[in-house]
Amino acid sequence: MKEVYNNGFYQVFDEKGRIRIESVNGGTVVVPVTAEGKYIVLKIYRPNLQKIMLEFPRGFLEPGEEPEAGARRELMEEIAGTGDEFISLGTATLDSGISGTANHFFLCRNASCDVTRLQEEEGIKELLFLGEEEMKAYIRGGEIMDSFTIVGFAKALVFTEDQLQY
Template identity: 35%
Template sequence: MNILSSKTIHSWKRISLVEEHVELPNGQNITHTTIVHPGAAVILPITQSGDILLINQYRPSLKKWLLELPAGTIEENETPEVCAQRELEEETGYQAGRFTSLGQVTPLAGFCDEIQHLFVANDLALRNQRQCDDDEVIEVLTLSVEELEQKIIDGEISDTKTIACLGKARLCGYI
Protein backbone atom coordinates (compact mmCIF):
# COMPACT_ATOMS: atom_id res chain seq x y z
CA MET A 1 0.00 0.00 0.00
CA ASN A 2 1.30 3.45 -0.90
CA ILE A 3 0.31 6.40 1.35
CA LEU A 4 -0.34 9.46 -0.82
CA SER A 5 -1.22 11.86 2.02
CA SER A 6 -2.04 11.72 5.70
CA LYS A 7 -3.55 14.05 8.31
CA THR A 8 -4.38 13.66 11.99
CA ILE A 9 -8.02 14.57 12.60
CA HIS A 10 -8.01 14.19 16.39
CA SER A 11 -5.68 13.02 19.19
CA TRP A 12 -6.48 11.92 22.74
CA LYS A 13 -3.93 10.52 25.19
CA ARG A 14 -1.79 8.26 22.94
CA ILE A 15 -4.56 7.50 20.43
CA SER A 16 -5.12 9.37 17.16
CA LEU A 17 -7.69 9.41 14.39
CA VAL A 18 -5.80 9.61 11.08
CA GLU A 19 -7.21 10.07 7.59
CA GLU A 20 -5.04 8.81 4.74
CA HIS A 21 -5.32 8.88 0.99
CA VAL A 22 -3.79 5.58 -0.11
CA GLU A 23 -3.15 3.51 -3.19
CA LEU A 24 -4.18 -0.09 -2.52
CA PRO A 25 -2.18 -3.08 -3.82
CA ASN A 26 -4.68 -3.37 -6.72
CA GLY A 27 -3.91 0.22 -7.82
CA GLN A 28 -7.18 1.75 -6.58
CA ASN A 29 -6.96 5.06 -4.67
CA ILE A 30 -9.15 5.44 -1.57
CA THR A 31 -9.51 7.55 1.57
CA HIS A 32 -9.18 5.45 4.72
CA THR A 33 -9.55 6.56 8.35
CA THR A 34 -7.61 4.66 11.02
CA ILE A 35 -7.52 4.82 14.80
CA VAL A 36 -3.79 4.75 15.54
CA HIS A 37 -3.19 2.96 18.84
CA PRO A 38 0.13 2.19 20.63
CA GLY A 39 -0.96 -1.38 21.45
CA ALA A 40 -1.99 -3.10 24.64
CA ALA A 41 -1.16 -5.98 26.94
CA VAL A 42 -3.82 -8.47 28.10
CA ILE A 43 -3.08 -10.65 31.13
CA LEU A 44 -4.56 -14.03 32.10
CA PRO A 45 -3.58 -14.25 35.81
CA ILE A 46 -3.77 -17.85 37.03
CA THR A 47 -3.76 -18.40 40.80
CA GLN A 48 -1.94 -21.24 42.56
CA SER A 49 -5.23 -23.17 42.69
CA GLY A 50 -5.85 -22.71 38.94
CA ASP A 51 -8.50 -20.01 39.24
CA ILE A 52 -8.47 -16.84 37.13
CA LEU A 53 -8.26 -13.26 38.43
CA LEU A 54 -10.68 -10.98 36.60
CA ILE A 55 -11.75 -7.39 36.90
CA ASN A 56 -15.26 -6.01 36.76
CA GLN A 57 -14.73 -2.56 35.25
CA TYR A 58 -17.21 0.21 34.58
CA ARG A 59 -16.85 1.20 30.91
CA PRO A 60 -18.25 4.70 30.25
CA SER A 61 -18.28 4.12 26.47
CA LEU A 62 -20.72 1.23 26.97
CA LYS A 63 -22.34 2.76 30.06
CA LYS A 64 -22.12 -0.55 31.89
CA TRP A 65 -19.86 -2.88 33.85
CA LEU A 66 -17.69 -5.28 31.85
CA LEU A 67 -16.21 -8.48 33.27
CA GLU A 68 -12.77 -8.83 31.69
CA LEU A 69 -9.13 -9.75 32.13
CA PRO A 70 -6.70 -7.07 33.33
CA ALA A 71 -5.27 -5.13 30.39
CA GLY A 72 -3.91 -1.76 29.44
CA THR A 73 -2.30 0.46 26.85
CA ILE A 74 1.44 0.28 26.29
CA GLU A 75 3.16 3.46 27.43
CA GLU A 76 5.93 5.22 25.52
CA ASN A 77 9.24 3.28 25.62
CA GLU A 78 7.52 0.33 27.35
CA THR A 79 7.65 -3.28 26.15
CA PRO A 80 4.45 -5.34 26.09
CA GLU A 81 5.69 -7.51 28.98
CA VAL A 82 6.56 -4.51 31.15
CA CYS A 83 3.10 -3.12 30.37
CA ALA A 84 1.56 -6.46 31.42
CA GLN A 85 3.47 -6.39 34.72
CA ARG A 86 2.46 -2.79 35.41
CA GLU A 87 -1.20 -3.24 34.50
CA LEU A 88 -1.58 -6.45 36.53
CA GLU A 89 -0.26 -4.72 39.63
CA GLU A 90 -2.18 -1.44 39.08
CA GLU A 91 -5.52 -3.11 38.43
CA THR A 92 -5.36 -6.09 40.83
CA GLY A 93 -2.58 -5.41 43.36
CA TYR A 94 -0.90 -8.69 42.32
CA GLN A 95 2.55 -9.29 40.89
CA ALA A 96 3.48 -12.36 38.88
CA GLY A 97 6.69 -14.32 39.18
CA ARG A 98 6.37 -15.49 35.57
CA PHE A 99 4.85 -14.12 32.38
CA THR A 100 4.44 -16.28 29.27
CA SER A 101 3.61 -14.72 25.92
CA LEU A 102 0.66 -16.17 24.00
CA GLY A 103 1.33 -13.99 20.94
CA GLN A 104 -0.84 -11.23 19.52
CA VAL A 105 -4.35 -10.52 18.32
CA THR A 106 -5.70 -7.70 16.14
CA PRO A 107 -9.12 -6.80 17.57
CA LEU A 108 -10.38 -4.11 15.16
CA ALA A 109 -8.37 -4.49 11.93
CA GLY A 110 -11.01 -2.79 9.76
CA PHE A 111 -10.39 0.64 11.29
CA CYS A 112 -7.76 0.40 14.06
CA ASP A 113 -4.09 -0.63 14.04
CA GLU A 114 -4.08 -1.79 17.69
CA ILE A 115 -2.20 -5.00 18.46
CA GLN A 116 -3.01 -6.72 21.75
CA HIS A 117 -0.20 -8.78 23.28
CA LEU A 118 -1.53 -11.74 25.27
CA PHE A 119 0.18 -13.08 28.41
CA VAL A 120 -0.36 -15.80 31.00
CA ALA A 121 0.74 -14.68 34.48
CA ASN A 122 1.71 -17.33 37.05
CA ASP A 123 3.20 -17.39 40.56
CA LEU A 124 0.92 -14.59 41.74
CA ALA A 125 1.50 -12.73 44.99
CA LEU A 126 -0.60 -9.90 46.42
CA ARG A 127 1.87 -7.04 46.85
CA ASN A 128 0.05 -3.78 47.46
CA GLN A 129 -3.05 -1.68 47.10
CA ARG A 130 -4.31 -1.20 43.59
CA GLN A 131 -3.24 1.99 41.78
CA CYS A 132 -6.07 2.47 39.28
CA ASP A 133 -6.10 5.42 36.90
CA ASP A 134 -8.52 8.27 37.70
CA ASP A 135 -10.97 7.07 35.04
CA GLU A 136 -10.95 3.42 36.19
CA VAL A 137 -13.63 1.98 38.48
CA ILE A 138 -12.59 -1.64 39.08
CA GLU A 139 -13.56 -4.57 41.29
CA VAL A 140 -11.29 -7.64 41.43
CA LEU A 141 -12.75 -11.13 41.57
CA THR A 142 -11.66 -14.74 41.11
CA LEU A 143 -13.47 -17.39 39.08
CA SER A 144 -12.70 -20.98 38.26
CA VAL A 145 -11.98 -21.70 34.59
CA GLU A 146 -15.32 -23.51 34.40
CA GLU A 147 -17.21 -20.52 35.87
CA LEU A 148 -15.45 -18.17 33.47
CA GLU A 149 -16.26 -20.34 30.46
CA GLN A 150 -19.90 -20.62 31.55
CA LYS A 151 -20.12 -16.82 31.77
CA ILE A 152 -18.84 -16.64 28.18
CA ILE A 153 -21.41 -19.23 27.07
CA ASP A 154 -24.19 -17.35 28.92
CA GLY A 155 -23.17 -14.01 27.40
CA GLU A 156 -22.17 -12.50 30.75
CA ILE A 157 -18.64 -12.06 29.38
CA SER A 158 -18.60 -10.44 25.94
CA ASP A 159 -15.18 -8.79 26.03
CA THR A 160 -13.25 -10.01 22.97
CA LYS A 161 -9.76 -9.69 24.46
CA THR A 162 -10.83 -11.85 27.40
CA ILE A 163 -12.40 -14.51 25.17
CA ALA A 164 -9.39 -14.50 22.80
CA CYS A 165 -6.79 -14.74 25.58
CA LEU A 166 -8.67 -17.50 27.39
CA GLY A 167 -9.15 -19.42 24.14
CA LYS A 168 -5.49 -19.11 23.17
CA ALA A 169 -4.40 -20.21 26.67
CA ARG A 170 -6.65 -23.25 26.47
CA LEU A 171 -5.41 -24.18 22.98
CA CYS A 172 -1.80 -23.83 24.16
CA GLY A 173 -2.42 -26.02 27.24
CA TYR A 174 -2.02 -23.38 29.96
CA ILE A 175 -5.49 -24.07 31.39
Template identity: 30%
Template sequence: MKKNEEVTIQSETIFNGRVISLELHDVKLPNGRESKREIIKHPGAVAIIPFKEDGKIVMVEQYRKAMERNLLEIPAGKLEKGEAPEVTARRELEEETGYGCEKLKHIISFYTSPGFADELVHVYEATGLYEIEDHLELDEDEFVELVEVTLEEAEEYITTQRIFDAKTAFAVQYARLKENK
Protein backbone atom coordinates in the same frame (compact mmCIF):
# COMPACT_ATOMS: atom_id res chain seq x y z
CA MET B 1 3.71 -3.16 -4.20
CA LYS B 2 1.81 -5.60 -1.99
CA LYS B 3 -1.13 -7.61 -3.33
CA ASN B 4 -4.29 -5.45 -3.29
CA GLU B 5 -2.38 -2.64 -1.54
CA GLU B 6 -4.14 0.66 -0.95
CA VAL B 7 -1.59 3.45 -1.36
CA THR B 8 -2.06 6.54 0.81
CA ILE B 9 -2.11 9.69 -1.31
CA GLN B 10 -2.49 12.01 1.68
CA SER B 11 -3.55 11.81 5.31
CA GLU B 12 -4.87 14.24 7.87
CA THR B 13 -5.15 13.89 11.64
CA ILE B 14 -8.71 14.85 12.54
CA PHE B 15 -8.56 14.16 16.29
CA ASN B 16 -5.77 13.67 18.82
CA GLY B 17 -6.90 12.30 22.19
CA ARG B 18 -5.32 10.80 25.31
CA VAL B 19 -5.62 7.23 24.04
CA ILE B 20 -6.32 7.38 20.31
CA SER B 21 -6.07 9.60 17.30
CA LEU B 22 -8.21 9.54 14.18
CA GLU B 23 -6.72 9.98 10.73
CA LEU B 24 -8.48 10.42 7.40
CA HIS B 25 -6.56 8.88 4.49
CA ASP B 26 -7.15 9.43 0.79
CA VAL B 27 -6.08 6.16 -0.85
CA LYS B 28 -5.56 4.83 -4.34
CA LEU B 29 -7.22 1.43 -4.68
CA PRO B 30 -5.77 -1.54 -6.60
CA ASN B 31 -8.23 -0.85 -9.47
CA GLY B 32 -6.92 2.73 -9.81
CA ARG B 33 -9.90 4.45 -8.20
CA GLU B 34 -9.66 6.57 -5.08
CA SER B 35 -11.40 6.23 -1.73
CA LYS B 36 -11.20 7.46 1.86
CA ARG B 37 -10.23 5.48 4.96
CA GLU B 38 -10.83 6.51 8.59
CA ILE B 39 -8.07 5.02 10.72
CA ILE B 40 -7.80 4.89 14.51
CA LYS B 41 -4.18 5.06 15.69
CA HIS B 42 -3.54 3.40 19.07
CA PRO B 43 -0.23 2.91 20.94
CA GLY B 44 -0.96 -0.79 21.53
CA ALA B 45 -1.93 -2.68 24.65
CA VAL B 46 -1.31 -5.73 26.78
CA ALA B 47 -3.67 -8.25 28.32
CA ILE B 48 -2.71 -10.66 31.09
CA ILE B 49 -4.18 -14.05 31.94
CA PRO B 50 -3.31 -14.38 35.66
CA PHE B 51 -3.53 -17.99 36.89
CA LYS B 52 -3.61 -18.67 40.63
CA GLU B 53 -2.12 -21.86 42.03
CA ASP B 54 -5.62 -23.37 42.37
CA GLY B 55 -6.23 -22.80 38.64
CA LYS B 56 -8.58 -19.86 39.06
CA ILE B 57 -8.21 -16.90 36.73
CA VAL B 58 -8.02 -13.42 38.27
CA MET B 59 -10.27 -11.03 36.39
CA VAL B 60 -11.53 -7.51 36.86
CA GLU B 61 -15.08 -6.29 36.58
CA GLN B 62 -15.47 -2.73 35.41
CA TYR B 63 -17.99 -0.43 33.83
CA ARG B 64 -17.36 0.16 30.13
CA LYS B 65 -18.92 3.43 28.98
CA ALA B 66 -18.87 2.47 25.29
CA MET B 67 -21.03 -0.57 26.12
CA GLU B 68 -22.99 1.16 28.93
CA ARG B 69 -22.51 -1.88 31.16
CA ASN B 70 -20.15 -3.81 33.41
CA LEU B 71 -17.90 -6.42 31.83
CA LEU B 72 -15.75 -9.12 33.37
CA GLU B 73 -12.32 -9.01 31.75
CA ILE B 74 -8.73 -10.10 32.14
CA PRO B 75 -6.47 -7.26 33.32
CA ALA B 76 -5.25 -5.09 30.45
CA GLY B 77 -3.91 -1.67 29.64
CA LYS B 78 -2.27 0.47 27.01
CA LEU B 79 1.42 0.72 26.31
CA GLU B 80 3.09 3.90 27.47
CA LYS B 81 5.40 5.60 24.99
CA GLY B 82 8.72 3.73 24.83
CA GLU B 83 7.54 1.02 27.25
CA ALA B 84 8.17 -2.64 26.36
CA PRO B 85 5.03 -4.82 26.38
CA GLU B 86 6.39 -7.07 29.17
CA VAL B 87 6.97 -4.02 31.40
CA THR B 88 3.44 -2.81 30.68
CA ALA B 89 2.05 -6.27 31.47
CA ARG B 90 3.76 -6.41 34.86
CA ARG B 91 2.65 -2.85 35.68
CA GLU B 92 -0.97 -3.42 34.66
CA LEU B 93 -1.14 -6.72 36.56
CA GLU B 94 0.03 -4.95 39.72
CA GLU B 95 -2.17 -1.85 39.25
CA GLU B 96 -5.38 -3.72 38.48
CA THR B 97 -5.04 -6.77 40.73
CA GLY B 98 -2.43 -6.03 43.39
CA TYR B 99 -0.49 -9.11 42.25
CA GLY B 100 2.98 -9.62 40.92
CA CYS B 101 4.08 -12.78 39.15
CA GLU B 102 7.12 -15.03 39.14
CA LYS B 103 6.66 -15.98 35.49
CA LEU B 104 5.28 -13.93 32.60
CA LYS B 105 5.03 -15.73 29.26
CA HIS B 106 4.08 -14.08 25.96
CA ILE B 107 1.25 -16.06 24.31
CA ILE B 108 0.29 -14.15 21.17
CA SER B 109 -0.16 -10.67 19.74
CA PHE B 110 -3.15 -9.76 17.58
CA TYR B 111 -4.87 -6.77 15.98
CA THR B 112 -8.23 -6.02 17.56
CA SER B 113 -10.05 -4.38 14.63
CA PRO B 114 -7.80 -4.25 11.54
CA GLY B 115 -10.58 -2.84 9.36
CA PHE B 116 -10.20 0.58 10.97
CA ALA B 117 -7.63 0.49 13.80
CA ASP B 118 -3.95 -0.36 14.24
CA GLU B 119 -4.25 -1.45 17.91
CA LEU B 120 -2.01 -4.45 18.58
CA VAL B 121 -2.67 -6.37 21.83
CA HIS B 122 0.09 -8.50 23.37
CA VAL B 123 -1.34 -11.32 25.51
CA TYR B 124 0.65 -12.75 28.42
CA GLU B 125 0.16 -15.63 30.83
CA ALA B 126 1.10 -14.81 34.44
CA THR B 127 1.84 -17.61 36.92
CA GLY B 128 3.38 -17.78 40.36
CA LEU B 129 1.18 -14.94 41.55
CA TYR B 130 1.98 -13.21 44.83
CA GLU B 131 0.30 -10.30 46.57
CA ILE B 132 2.12 -6.97 46.65
CA GLU B 133 1.32 -5.14 49.89
CA ASP B 134 2.18 -1.60 48.78
CA HIS B 135 1.18 -2.05 45.13
CA LEU B 136 0.77 0.49 42.34
CA GLU B 137 -2.59 2.25 42.39
CA LEU B 138 -5.18 2.32 39.63
CA ASP B 139 -5.41 5.38 37.43
CA GLU B 140 -7.62 8.05 39.02
CA ASP B 141 -10.42 7.40 36.51
CA GLU B 142 -10.29 3.60 36.83
CA PHE B 143 -12.58 1.56 39.10
CA VAL B 144 -12.35 -2.23 39.12
CA GLU B 145 -13.46 -5.09 41.31
CA LEU B 146 -11.41 -8.30 41.48
CA VAL B 147 -13.19 -11.53 40.63
CA GLU B 148 -11.58 -14.97 40.69
CA VAL B 149 -13.25 -17.50 38.40
CA THR B 150 -12.80 -21.12 37.50
CA LEU B 151 -12.41 -22.03 33.87
CA GLU B 152 -15.92 -23.50 33.86
CA GLU B 153 -17.39 -20.29 35.31
CA ALA B 154 -15.54 -18.23 32.70
CA GLU B 155 -16.94 -20.38 29.90
CA GLU B 156 -20.45 -19.93 31.32
CA TYR B 157 -19.88 -16.16 31.55
CA ILE B 158 -19.08 -16.11 27.83
CA THR B 159 -22.41 -17.75 27.01
CA THR B 160 -24.29 -15.33 29.29
CA GLN B 161 -22.29 -12.34 27.97
CA ARG B 162 -20.87 -11.32 31.33
CA ILE B 163 -17.57 -11.87 29.49
CA PHE B 164 -18.19 -10.10 26.21
CA ASP B 165 -14.87 -8.87 24.84
CA ALA B 166 -12.53 -10.61 22.41
CA LYS B 167 -9.33 -10.57 24.48
CA THR B 168 -11.01 -12.21 27.48
CA ALA B 169 -12.90 -14.77 25.37
CA PHE B 170 -9.58 -15.60 23.72
CA ALA B 171 -7.95 -15.98 27.14
CA VAL B 172 -10.64 -18.41 28.29
CA GLN B 173 -10.27 -20.48 25.12
CA TYR B 174 -6.49 -20.46 25.56
CA ALA B 175 -6.89 -21.69 29.14
CA ARG B 176 -9.17 -24.52 27.98
CA LEU B 177 -6.71 -25.60 25.28
CA LYS B 178 -3.84 -25.45 27.76
CA GLU B 179 -5.77 -27.61 30.22
CA ASN B 180 -6.54 -30.21 27.53
CA LYS B 181 -2.87 -30.66 26.55
Protein backbone atom coordinates in the same frame (compact mmCIF):
# COMPACT_ATOMS: atom_id res chain seq x y z
CA MET C 1 -4.01 9.75 5.02
CA LYS C 2 -4.73 12.57 7.43
CA GLU C 3 -4.46 12.42 11.22
CA VAL C 4 -7.67 13.94 12.60
CA TYR C 5 -7.21 13.22 16.32
CA ASN C 6 -4.44 12.24 18.73
CA ASN C 7 -4.85 12.17 22.50
CA GLY C 8 -1.53 10.47 23.23
CA PHE C 9 -3.20 7.07 23.53
CA TYR C 10 -5.08 6.84 20.24
CA GLN C 11 -4.58 8.31 16.80
CA VAL C 12 -7.51 8.63 14.41
CA PHE C 13 -6.81 8.84 10.69
CA ASP C 14 -9.09 9.68 7.79
CA GLU C 15 -8.17 7.77 4.64
CA LYS C 16 -10.48 9.20 1.98
CA GLY C 17 -13.54 8.87 4.19
CA ARG C 18 -12.47 5.63 5.90
CA ILE C 19 -11.59 5.99 9.57
CA ARG C 20 -8.61 4.14 11.03
CA ILE C 21 -7.89 4.09 14.77
CA GLU C 22 -4.46 3.11 16.06
CA SER C 23 -3.00 2.90 19.54
CA VAL C 24 0.01 5.21 19.78
CA ASN C 25 2.20 2.72 21.69
CA GLY C 26 0.20 -0.52 21.53
CA GLY C 27 -1.29 -2.35 24.43
CA THR C 28 -0.92 -5.34 26.67
CA VAL C 29 -3.40 -7.79 28.19
CA VAL C 30 -2.73 -9.99 31.23
CA VAL C 31 -4.42 -13.35 31.75
CA PRO C 32 -3.79 -13.83 35.49
CA VAL C 33 -4.18 -17.36 36.83
CA THR C 34 -3.76 -18.16 40.52
CA ALA C 35 -1.87 -21.15 41.89
CA GLU C 36 -5.31 -22.77 42.37
CA GLY C 37 -6.09 -22.38 38.67
CA LYS C 38 -8.55 -19.51 39.04
CA TYR C 39 -8.64 -16.70 36.47
CA ILE C 40 -8.65 -13.23 38.04
CA VAL C 41 -11.31 -11.12 36.31
CA LEU C 42 -12.05 -7.44 36.95
CA LYS C 43 -15.54 -6.06 37.40
CA ILE C 44 -14.96 -2.68 35.78
CA TYR C 45 -17.33 0.14 34.94
CA ARG C 46 -17.09 1.22 31.27
CA PRO C 47 -18.66 4.68 30.82
CA ASN C 48 -19.01 4.33 27.04
CA LEU C 49 -21.27 1.30 27.58
CA GLN C 50 -22.69 2.59 30.88
CA LYS C 51 -22.30 -0.83 32.43
CA ILE C 52 -20.06 -3.09 34.45
CA MET C 53 -17.91 -5.36 32.28
CA LEU C 54 -15.94 -8.48 33.19
CA GLU C 55 -12.40 -8.16 31.87
CA PHE C 56 -8.78 -9.19 32.28
CA PRO C 57 -6.33 -6.44 33.30
CA ARG C 58 -5.02 -4.47 30.34
CA GLY C 59 -3.70 -1.13 29.27
CA PHE C 60 -1.60 0.96 26.96
CA LEU C 61 2.16 0.64 26.77
CA GLU C 62 4.23 3.63 27.79
CA PRO C 63 6.59 5.10 25.15
CA GLY C 64 9.55 2.73 24.75
CA GLU C 65 8.14 0.20 27.24
CA GLU C 66 8.60 -3.49 26.47
CA PRO C 67 5.32 -5.46 26.35
CA GLU C 68 6.15 -7.75 29.31
CA ALA C 69 7.13 -4.77 31.44
CA GLY C 70 3.83 -3.14 30.49
CA ALA C 71 1.93 -6.30 31.46
CA ARG C 72 3.65 -6.40 34.84
CA ARG C 73 2.98 -2.69 35.40
CA GLU C 74 -0.71 -2.94 34.45
CA LEU C 75 -1.27 -5.91 36.77
CA MET C 76 0.37 -4.03 39.65
CA GLU C 77 -1.47 -0.76 38.95
CA GLU C 78 -4.92 -2.26 38.52
CA ILE C 79 -5.07 -4.93 41.23
CA ALA C 80 -1.75 -4.70 43.13
CA GLY C 81 -0.99 -7.98 41.38
CA THR C 82 2.14 -10.02 40.83
CA GLY C 83 2.98 -13.44 39.48
CA ASP C 84 5.78 -15.97 39.26
CA GLU C 85 5.99 -16.10 35.50
CA PHE C 86 4.76 -14.03 32.55
CA ILE C 87 4.51 -16.10 29.37
CA SER C 88 3.93 -14.44 26.03
CA LEU C 89 0.79 -15.69 24.30
CA GLY C 90 1.55 -13.63 21.20
CA THR C 91 -0.43 -10.78 19.74
CA ALA C 92 -3.87 -10.19 18.30
CA THR C 93 -5.49 -7.42 16.31
CA LEU C 94 -8.92 -7.08 17.82
CA ASP C 95 -10.73 -5.04 15.18
CA SER C 96 -8.88 -5.42 11.88
CA GLY C 97 -11.64 -3.53 10.09
CA ILE C 98 -10.56 -0.23 11.62
CA SER C 99 -7.22 -0.86 13.34
CA GLY C 100 -3.93 -2.60 12.75
CA THR C 101 -2.78 -2.27 16.36
CA ALA C 102 -1.42 -5.54 17.69
CA ASN C 103 -2.03 -6.07 21.40
CA HIS C 104 0.37 -8.25 23.38
CA PHE C 105 -1.11 -11.04 25.54
CA PHE C 106 0.60 -12.59 28.56
CA LEU C 107 -0.33 -15.52 30.78
CA CYS C 108 0.62 -14.72 34.37
CA ARG C 109 1.12 -17.92 36.34
CA ASN C 110 0.67 -18.10 40.11
CA ALA C 111 -0.89 -14.67 40.10
CA SER C 112 -1.83 -13.02 43.36
CA CYS C 113 -3.33 -9.64 44.16
CA ASP C 114 -4.54 -7.39 46.93
CA VAL C 115 -8.33 -7.06 46.72
CA THR C 116 -8.15 -3.99 49.00
CA ARG C 117 -5.96 -2.07 46.52
CA LEU C 118 -8.00 -1.96 43.32
CA GLN C 119 -7.49 0.94 40.90
CA GLU C 120 -10.86 2.52 41.60
CA GLU C 121 -10.17 5.63 39.49
CA GLU C 122 -10.17 3.30 36.45
CA GLY C 123 -13.63 2.03 37.41
CA ILE C 124 -12.52 -1.29 38.91
CA LYS C 125 -15.21 -2.30 41.41
CA GLU C 126 -14.19 -5.80 42.54
CA LEU C 127 -12.57 -9.04 41.39
CA LEU C 128 -13.91 -12.45 40.49
CA PHE C 129 -11.88 -15.64 40.74
CA LEU C 130 -13.26 -18.01 38.11
CA GLY C 131 -12.37 -21.55 37.14
CA GLU C 132 -12.02 -22.59 33.50
CA GLU C 133 -15.57 -23.95 33.27
CA GLU C 134 -16.97 -20.80 34.90
CA MET C 135 -15.09 -18.67 32.35
CA LYS C 136 -16.58 -20.73 29.51
CA ALA C 137 -20.08 -20.41 31.00
CA TYR C 138 -19.71 -16.62 31.43
CA ILE C 139 -18.59 -16.31 27.80
CA ARG C 140 -21.38 -18.59 26.52
CA GLY C 141 -23.96 -16.71 28.58
CA GLY C 142 -22.78 -13.28 27.42
CA GLU C 143 -21.65 -12.10 30.86
CA ILE C 144 -18.13 -11.85 29.42
CA MET C 145 -18.33 -10.01 26.12
CA ASP C 146 -15.06 -8.06 26.11
CA SER C 147 -12.98 -9.11 23.10
CA PHE C 148 -9.63 -8.68 24.88
CA THR C 149 -10.78 -11.07 27.61
CA ILE C 150 -12.25 -13.65 25.23
CA VAL C 151 -9.13 -13.65 23.05
CA GLY C 152 -6.85 -13.82 26.10
CA PHE C 153 -8.79 -16.76 27.52
CA ALA C 154 -8.70 -18.60 24.18
CA LYS C 155 -4.96 -17.98 23.83
CA ALA C 156 -4.36 -19.24 27.38
CA LEU C 157 -6.39 -22.41 26.69
CA VAL C 158 -4.45 -23.12 23.50
CA PHE C 159 -1.14 -22.52 25.29
CA THR C 160 -2.17 -24.82 28.14
CA GLU C 161 -3.33 -27.57 25.75
CA ASP C 162 -0.07 -27.32 23.79
CA GLN C 163 1.92 -27.63 27.02
CA LEU C 164 -0.06 -30.69 28.13
CA GLN C 165 0.80 -32.51 24.90
CA TYR C 166 4.53 -32.58 25.68
